[in-house]
Amino acid sequence: MDAITRLPFDADIHEFSASEPTIPEPEGQRGRRRFRTIWISDVHLGTRGCAADLLIDFLDSTDSETMYLVGDIIDGWRLKKKFYWPDTHNDIIWRIMKRAKRGTRVVYVPGNHDEMFRQYAGLNFGGVEIKRQAIHETADGRTLLVAHGDEFDAILLGHRWIAFFGDQLYHLMMRINHGVNWVRARLGKPYWSFSKVAKQKVKNAVEVISQFEHTVAAEAARRGVDGVVCGHIHHAEFRPLAGVEYYNDGDWVEGCTALVEHFDGRMEILHWVEEMAKRDASRPVLKIAA
Template structure:
């Protein structure tokens, strides 16, 4: 039996299940490799904005099944809502067993330190150009990812390194760079005002971990990135935070042996299959 890594707390966000850009197979592999005490799904896990009844592959369903399997083994799961799954906010503060649906979360860590976790789309109303940039996460982003996949396929055939079109666009467009900077600053300042040692967001698809200091105090800003391009999460183990990067931890040789794409399933069967799921017993 493959040994799973014990992790105190895992935070991941921006999975966008139900879209073409979602890297569900890699996420499923990652989830099978860990045994977290707490798993925080920090928004945009199921992409209800861009949900297509005709597109929800079984590989995406496997991610949901694995989360349920972790719950059955004792992992406490917190699903925090984001903008792409904001319709779930009407059910916020719902709790059943070791599953909780909420909009934000404060977790007490070692030494009395507090981690404040929320998706981050709440800042869009106060940051200029945020709505325009959010379009990159919708239909246009899907198209860009599909084009990028073709480009990277050709680059690999030529023995060249992979290239991220969306990262290049975001890093070269001044408005996008300013938005990310403003987002991080706003989150950190709010955390300092509220006496939080850590503030953890998603939303902008930019994995990050850095200390922010102002006249009122200091905090550590963290962002879990995404499972569309960066394939990152945040792990808290042995009293320290780490950014987990899938492509650094799982070699290309292992990835190449992954099972082929599975046929899409009808949305009407999705919840029936979840309800009928029997977790593994080991």
């Protein structure tokens, strides 16, 4: 059986049968940070590199009127090679579906790793709208194109075999990263991304990222929107380019970041490891009497 058909949802695109999560949500909604809009992408469920525990913490700590899933939520490329689906990955799906059920507008824009869902564009999956691309209007009236970004990737479009080869190297790096963080967790140290540091140090990688950003921004300018939100390259960023605002919401493998819109239209990139550290530092320390 194809690995994709064994994911924890029914064949009927309108039904969902995920089991109850193994990690309970906090009781009630008090204490959650509320935003007008949240964008996340590149979760890569179905791989060992997915930082599932960190994303669960994010989902349990935030809420929004609208949530965009900007592609590569499920890694179909990896699942076709080897099926891997721990309970925590089911927990993430369950939490997203629960948001949709309780009234959050959830829009799913599939990417290249979960391109099998693009055939369902225009349909509603358990309250989740599936779209090839979307236009978001901010609270202060700006229009933002929302797209995964692979459609602007020259390497992926022109040389698909290179993309698959690069994917193999990337997952090797993720396995190294997983081992390093397994050791760090037992030493009481926070999550650290080996591949993120490597990309920042390699000149060619920086050039590829810059070229991608300029291509995406130029397309947004051509379409006459005020900005663009994408994922794909696992590099969270915000900067003005080509006369528009370029936003990349990052990923939940390396950087563990999300893009959020506040209720006044202000945009912010949340680096969740840092947000968790600030939250933990602000908690009062209980002293035990002698």
